[in-house]
Amino acid sequence: MKQIYRLLPGLNCGECGCANCMQFAAALAAGQVEASGCPFLLQDRFKGRIMAINEILSGLAIEEEGRAVEAGTLVKEEIVGLIDHLAADFVLSPLEGETSCKEDLHIFDRNIQVEIGDIIRYRPWGCPVTHFAEILEVNHGIITVHIVGPLHRIGHDMKWTDAGICMVVAFEGLVTKGDVPDVGATVRFLPEHCMMGKVHSGVIVHSEGIRVRIEGIDLKVW
Numbered sequence: 210m211k212q213i214y215r216l217l218p219g220l221n222c223g224e225c226g227c228a229n230c231m232q233f234a235a236a237l238a239a240g241q242v243e244a245s246g247c248p249f250l251l252q253d254r255f256k257g258r259i260m261a262i263n264e265i266l267s268g269l270a271i272e273e274e275g276r277a278v279e280a281g282t283l284v285k286e287e288i289v290g291l292i293d294h295l296a297a298d299f300v301l302s303p304l305e306g307e308t309s310c311k312e313d314l315h316i317f318d319r320n321i322q323v324e325i326g327d328i329i330r331y332r333p334w335g336c337p338v339t340h341f342a343e344i345l346e347v348n349h350g351i352i353t354v355h356i357v358g359p360l361h362r363i364g365h366d367m368k369w370t371d372a373g374i375c376m377v378v379a380f381e382g383l384v385t386k387g388d389v390p391d392v393g394a395t396v397r398f399l400p401e402h403c404m405m406g407k408v409h410s411g412v413i414v415h416s417e418g419i420r421v422r423i424e425g426i427d428l429k430v431w
Contacts, residue, residue, distance in 0.1 A: 212265050213237050215385055216258045218249040219300065219401040220291070221309075221358075228358075229308070230401075237262065254289060288387055288399055291406025295430050297399040299387025301380060304420065309356040309402040310382035311345070314375040316352065321372055323352060331372040335428040338404055341369060351378065356402050379424045380411065392416050397430055398423065 214234035225246045227233040236242045244250055244259040251259075288297040303309050314331070316323075323329060327344045329352075342354035380400060390396050390413045397410050410430045411423035 213262055215302075216262050216265075217247065218255060218291075218406070219302070219399075220249060220404060220406055221402050222249075222404065224248050237266065240266075249291075254291075290399060290408035293408055293430070295397065295408040297387070297397045297408045298390060299384045299396070299398050300401055301382040301398050301421070301423070302385040302401045303382055305383075307355060310380050310400050312342070312354050312356065312377055313379035313381075314342075314352050314354060314372075315350065315378055316372050316375050318373050321370060323347065323370055323372070328357065328367060328369040329354070329372040330369045331375045333377045333428075334374050336405070336407070341367075359404070377426045379414075379422060380409070380426060381422045382420070384419045384421055389416065389419055390421065396423065 214231055217230040217234060219230050221229040223229070225233050225242065225248075227236060227242075233242065233247060237244060244262045249255060250262075288300055289295065290297060301310050304311065314333075316329075316331070323344055325344055325347060328341060329344065330339060330341050332339050339359065341357050341359065343357050344352050344354055346353040380398075382400070384390075385401070392413050392415065394413050395410065396413060397408050399406065399408055403409075407428060408430050409423075410427045412425045413421055414424045415422040
């Protein structure tokens with residue numbers, strides 16, 4: 210299932226009828242849906258992925274990480290932002306068993322009080338999309354969260370605290386497509402759960418295998 214998941218666009222948009230790309234991958238593996246049920250896989254920029262997914266489902270698994278099949282030929286995959294069309298060095302995916310990459314946020318409004326387990330609604334500084342996130346940790350004014358979706362993904366009965374505009378100060382996750390960067394490198398990366406498919410930039414401050422932490426996050430990629 211992981212091989213299928215890594216061939217999906219990773220937008221977690223819900224257009225296929227599943228809550229996220231991981232559920233869609235599971236449904237594909239179970240034979241409940243077809244790959245063409247993802248509208249993004251029909252775009253030219255993802256050409257060849259439906260073929261690759263169908264080969265995996267037929268038992269012809271593609272073993273090489275970070276590559277895709279196009280017209281029956283194994284080629285190196287280019288990582289490009291959906292909205293800005295910028296090239297990224299790698300895709301950042303969630304840690305094993307987690308729902309999204311971890312994000313560290315700074316809430317500008319000091320009057321807002323939150324606790325572990327709370328859901329917040331906020332807009333990242335520089336991003337036009339409203340996010341909903343579950344708080345995992347609170348530490349010296351920085352909160353660590355998992356993204357849990359836009360409103361239609363969590364239900365209208367969900368209770369949340371409106372945190373306003375927040376600064377995203379760090380991401381943590383796994384490099385699943387592209388090359389693992391060195392500590393200290395300034396990188397362009399595509400968070401797998403980003404609804405806009407927007408390339409971000411930042412500095413690698415920790416690297417352990419394919420697990421990395423990126424700080425100094427910026428949506429302006431030069």
